Amino acid sequence: MEKPPNSSHQIGGGIWWPALVATVVKLLLIPAYRSTDFEVHRNWLAITHSLPLSRWYSDTTSQWTLDYPPFFAYFEKFLSFFASRVDPTMTHLHHGLNYASERTILFQRLSVTLSDSILVYSAYRLTRNINFSSFERFLIWALVIWSPGLFIVDHLHFQYNGFLLGMLLLSISFLEEGKDLVGGFFFAVLLCFKHLFAVAAPVYFVYLFRHYCRGGLVKGFGRLVLIGSVVLVVFAAAYGPFLYYGQMQEVLRRMFPFGRGLCHAYWAPNFWVFYIMLDKFLAFLLVKLGFNIQAPKASFTGGLVGDSSPFAVLPTVTPLITFITVLLAISPCLVKAWRNPQPRMVSKWPFKISFPPPRYTVSFYSLFPLLFEAQEYPIKVVLLLLHAVLMFFGFSSRFPARSATTAGALVKGRDNTSETPAFHIGWFGKSYLFGLLFVEIWGQFLHRMVLVCVAHFWVTSDNRKYETTIRNWFCTLRLDVKQAEIQNYTMGDLVLAKLRALLISILMGAGVFLGTRRGGARVGSIPQHVKYEGVIHGSASSADYRGTITRLLLHVAVRIDFCYVSVPVSETAELG
Amino acid sequence: MEHGKKKRGPKIQTSTAVGSESDPDANIWSFITSRSTSSWFLCISLFAVLIRLAVALHPYSGAHTPPMFGDYEAQRHWMEITVNLPVKDWYRNSSVNDLGYWGLDYPPLTAYQSYFHGVLLKFFDPASVSLFTSRGYESYIGKLLMRWTVLMSDLMIFFPAVLYFITVYYSGKTTGDRSNMAWHTLMILLNPCIILIDHGHFQYNCISLGLTLAAVAAILSDRDLVGSMLFCLALNHKQMSAYYAPAFFGYLLGKSLRRKNPILEVLKLGFVVLGTFALVWWPYLHSMDASLEVLSRLAPFERGIYEDYVANFWCATSVVVKWKRLFSTQLLKLLSLTATVSACIPSMIQLMWSPTKRGFLQGLLNCSLSFYLFSFQVHEKSILLPFCQQASWLWKNHLSSGG
Numbered sequence: 009m010e011k012p013p014n015s016s017h018q019i020g021g022g023i024w025w026p027a028l029v030a031t032v033v034k035l036l037l038i039p040a041y042r043s044t045d046f047e048v049h050r051n052w053l054a055i056t057h058s059l060p061l062s063r064w065y066s067d068t069t070s071q072w073t074l075d076y077p078p079f080f081a082y083f084e085k086f087l088s089f090f091a092s093r094v095d096p097t098m099t100h101l102h103h104g105l106n107y108a109s110e111r112t113i114l115f116q117r118l119s120v121t122l123s124d125s126i127l128v129y130s131a132y133r134l135t136r137n138i139n140f141s142s143f144e145r146f147l148i149w150a151l152v153i154w155s156p157g158l159f160i161v162d163h164l165h166f167q168y169n170g171f172l173l174g175m176l177l178l179s180i181s182f183l184e185e186g187k188d189l190v191g192g193f194f195f196a197v198l199l200c201f202k203h204l205f206a207v208a209a210p211v212y213f214v215y216l217f218r219h220y221c222r223g224g225l226v227k228g229f230g231r232l233v234l235i236g237s238v239v240l241v242v243f244a245a246a247y248g249p250f251l252y253y254g255q256m257q258e259v260l261r262r263m264f265p266f267g268r269g270l271c272h273a274y275w276a277p278n279f280w281v282f283y284i285m286l287d288k289f290l291a292f293l294l295v296k297l298g299f300n301i302q303a304p305k306a307s308f309t310g311g312l313v314g315d316s317s318p319f320a321v322l323p324t325v326t327p328l329i330t331f332i333t334v335l336l337a338i339s340p341c342l343v344k345a346w347r348n349p350q351p352r353m354v355s356k357w358p359f360k361i362s363f364p365p366p367r368y369t370v371s372f373y374s375l376f377p378l379l380f381e382a383q384e385y386p387i388k389v390v391l392l393l394l395h396a397v398l399m400f401f402g403f404s405s406r407f408p409a410r411s412a413t414t415a416g417a418l419v420k421g422r423d424n425t426s427e428t429p430a431f432h433i434g435w436f437g438k439s440y441l442f443g444l445l446f447v448e449i450w451g452q453f454l455h456r457m458v459l460v461c462v463a464h465f466w467v468t469s470d471n472r473k474y475e476t477t478i479r480n481w482f483c484t485l486r487l488d489v490k491q492a493e494i495q496n497y498t499m500g501d502l503v504l505a506k507l508r509a510l511l512i513s514i515l516m517g518a519g520v521f522l523g524t525r526r527g528g529a530r531v532g533s534i535p536q537h538v539k540y541e542g543v544i545h546g547s548a549s550s551a552d553y554r555g556t557i558t559r560l561l562l563h564v565a566v567r568i569d570f571c572y573v574s575v576p577v578s579e580t581a582e583l584g
Numbered sequence: 585m586e587h588g589k590k591k592r593g594p595k596i597q598t599s600t601a602v603g604s605e606s607d608p609d610a611n612i613w614s615f616i617t618s619r620s621t622s623s624w625f626l627c628i629s630l631f632a633v634l635i636r637l638a639v640a641l642h643p644y645s646g647a648h649t650p651p652m653f654g655d656y657e658a659q660r661h662w663m664e665i666t667v668n669l670p671v672k673d674w675y676r677n678s679s680v681n682d683l684g685y686w687g688l689d690y691p692p693l694t695a696y697q698s699y700f701h702g703v704l705l706k707f708f709d710p711a712s713v714s715l716f717t718s719r720g721y722e723s724y725i726g727k728l729l730m731r732w733t734v735l736m737s738d739l740m741i742f743f744p745a746v747l748y749f750i751t752v753y754y755s756g757k758t759t760g761d762r763s764n765m766a767w768h769t770l771m772i773l774l775n776p777c778i779i780l781i782d783h784g785h786f787q788y789n790c791i792s793l794g795l796t797l798a799a800v801a802a803i804l805s806d807r808d809l810v811g812s813m814l815f816c817l818a819l820n821h822k823q824m825s826a827y828y829a830p831a832f833f834g835y836l837l838g839k840s841l842r843r844k845n846p847i848l849e850v851l852k853l854g855f856v857v858l859g860t861f862a863l864v865w866w867p868y869l870h871s872m873d874a875s876l877e878v879l880s881r882l883a884p885f886e887r888g889i890y891e892d893y894v895a896n897f898w899c900a901t902s903v904v905v906k907w908k909r910l911f912s913t914q915l916l917k918l919l920s921l922t923a924t925v926s927a928c929i930p931s932m933i934q935l936m937w938s939p940t941k942r943g944f945l946q947g948l949l950n951c952s953l954s955f956y957l958f959s960f961q962v963h964e965k966s967i968l969l970p971f972c973q974q975a976s977w978l979w980k981n982h983l984s985s986g987g
Contacts, residue, residue, distance in 0.1 A: 033635070039642055386735075387638065390630055390637060397627055
């Protein structure tokens with residue numbers, strides 16, 4: 009995968025073992041739960057294999073149409089060469105529908121695992137450049153490669169985020185080295201793989217414009233032309249063939265289906281949740297006050313929202329509004345990037361940075377609904393715990409290591425006496441994490457119990473119905489739930505999902521806010537940026553093209569991955 | 585599963601190389617191990633649990649293969665029997681308990697464990713342990729619950745036992761051994777054999793192995809009575825633990841004889857052993873027949889001297905000498921008994937002669953290996969016993985010779 013580095017002999021061997029351990033676990037996870045995204049990607053293999061390029065984006069044989077940018081389609085085409093040799097049915101457009109033979113599963117899972125090697129390499133390359141202590145390298149590697157988010161989304165749920173993320177890290181590593189052109193090139197390529205990464209584009213633009221295109225008007229303009237043409241060439245390579253066949257409109261319509269609405273059943277814990285809650289509350293209030301409010305037909309939990317406005321009172325949020333909100337939200341970043349384009353700071357800007365570690369834990373926790381089957385439940389919990397523990401050890405030893413007063417002792421949450429910026433999770437962080445535990449227990453067990461009991465005692469008119477509900481609840485508690493049954497959500501489930509999302513949102517919001525206060529004082533980060541995090545989640549997800557749970561949560565996942573990668577980087581930059 | 589097993593090898597090797605580097609700032613491993621025992625044990629345990637969970641995703645042996653299915657079905661059947669029948673009928677062939685179909689052939693502690701797990705299963709998924717109708721029962725939730733019972737046994741018995749053993753083994757050593765301690769723990773907890781047999785194939789070896797390990801730890805910390813009680817429990821969970829018995833016997837006897845009051849010491853030990861046995865066997869002690877009934881279930885002499893795939897002496901030499909054809913079973917029993925006893929007698933004598941702790945650990949390995957190689961009707965999983973023991977003491981030797 010990667011060559012041994014020149015700097016130190018330990019490191020070359022170093023990245024191998026976190027990577028190998030991760031690979032082992034990934035391989036073990038092959039028979040685990042996989043979502044419909046598995047079928048999505050199989051269908052894309054079939055489309056790219058059996059159809060000419062001109063029909064890739066117009067095919068509707070399966071409901072899982074191709075809706076990633078062209079490079080990803082080329083990537084699927086590349087995979088399909090091997091796929092058709094492994095199992096020809098897999099790449100058959102019609103016979104392959106919902107096909108999941110053992111060889112298919114093995115092939116698809118292995119393709120994800122193998123493509124992760126780019127992530128490994130990029131993590132290695134990123135840490136090679138900056139003056140990391142070897143421990144920090146190990147920590148970053150372990151955290152990147154062992155990210156529970158990646159495990160859950162890529163290796164259980166089934167997607168290909170590992171290598172895309174790797175490409176982003178690769179691009180950043182080039183920027184850190186000062187090779188702006190190459191960095192920009194990789195980012196353009198990445199955008200043509202998955203347009204989700206466009207959330208980082210403004211920052212890239214401002215940074216490259218200010219850092220690369222400077223040094224006088226003529227030289228600056230020349231460089232602008234140069235980098236512009238590089239980006240253009242990349243985009244031409246991606247979209248050119250489709251332009252040639254007159255398919256551009258289909259491609260764009262697939263990539264940006266704005267008709268799907270703002271949010272989805274499994275609300276990503278983002279800003280718009282508050283907006284929707286406010287709307288519901290206002291509608292409720294106004295109805296109570298005697299106003300005649302038409303309840304909206306479309307619900308937020310239905311999955312497909314359609315064209316009608318889902319809001320009862322508040323104005324509908326259009327894509328333009330969300331776009332403007334995003335720009336506003338990231339403007340502090342952009343201003344900072346504009347004023348002070350330093351290569352070593354580059355990794356900070358796109359990621360708004362320096363969250364206290366509990367923050368990541370919550371972010372990964374927000375991915376939990378992706379795996380709802382009982383079999384995978386312990387796996388996700390253990391993955392999260394392992395990650396949290398490693399991170400805690402890493403950070404807690406990272407900071408006291410300088411003062412040596414607390415070295416060797418397990419740094420508990422309490423403030424320790426060392427003067428250096430010791431890592432500690434204060435009372436807030438702790439209550440935050442325990443709050444998480446509470447949310448989980450509540451969501452898993454208590455919520456239904458309480459709701460059902462309340463319903464039972466308050467609504468006595470329809471006793472039998474609630475008895476059924478209670479029985480159902482006991483069934484769930486006794487793990488009688490089959491996969492098929494889970495798919496048929498009851499109203500209670502949806503309320504539960506909503507409430508959980510809301511709780512997470514509140515926790516995240518509060519955590520971000522207060523965490524910034526504490527963390528901000530410690531590493532001198534830019535607190536304002538953090539507050540906008542929620543908005544960015546929200547607005548970007550509205551521009552998301554398919555309103556599936558996957559996309560939204562994946563979005564969070566990707567962003568989270570950015571965040572935690574950048575934290576060790578940025579904090580090191582500050583301290584070192 | 586195969587992939588996992590193969591890949592784990594190189595990982596351990598490379599990480600050993602990383603772990604043994606002197607620079608404490610060198611890697612994440614040193615950072616984890618430079619902390620308190622509980623914190624690195626937490627890390628390692630979490631990882632070990634993750635691996636176990638991942639292995640448990642795979643199908644168990646014998647899944648979807650009627651009529652006998654596999655060890656999974658055997659364990660489930662025992663739960664079915666123990667939950668639905670009175671204790672006295674567990675080992676007795678009757679119209680409701682067909683011993684030909686996975687009859688209970690482990691000592692009573694296994695039966696109690698099955699009963700306990702069966703009660704749990706009955707609460708969550710009654711269909712999986714209903715009498716008769718549940719034969720060959722396979723369901724998503726049933727498999728999950730069964731996997732959970734193994735994981736829970738592992739977590740509640742094997743993991744604490746390993747921690748106990750490691751702390752005792754390394755007590756009084758300098759803190760520089762911390763990294764070794766952690767690696768040693770990792771070696772035992774990530775032992776692919778145990779993981780694959782328990783969480784993949786489906787068995788409960790973690791219980792008897794954990795009890796044995798705890799017994800060894802107790803004896804190493806001079807709590808001989810506790811140790812012998814724990815070992816008796818292990819013996820009563822799987823008769824296979826008897827492989828270790830000569831070493832325990834030799835060491836404890838040798839040590840007692842060197843005390844001030846040898847007869848009293850031996851009596852105390854004997855009392856503890858007999859007491860534990862009596863407690864476990866209590867429901868079957870009311871009559872000679874009942875006890876013999878259970879005993880006869882435990883010794884499967886009718887199966888022949890070796891299975892065709894167990895890598896022991898009899899199977900290996902059968903390429904040249906057709907043991908089964910040349911000799912009668914009776915003679916073979918005698919032969920294997922002689923071979924086993926003569927293979928482990930040197931160790932026993934040595935232990936009685938000079939009962940040292942180091943000798944005790946080596947004796948455990950010797951005895952279990954000699955049983956594995958020479959005794960009658962060895963089950964392939966028995967290699968776990970020498971393996972586990974080997975991991976626990978060869979570590980030291982490896983370190984002193986290697987670095």
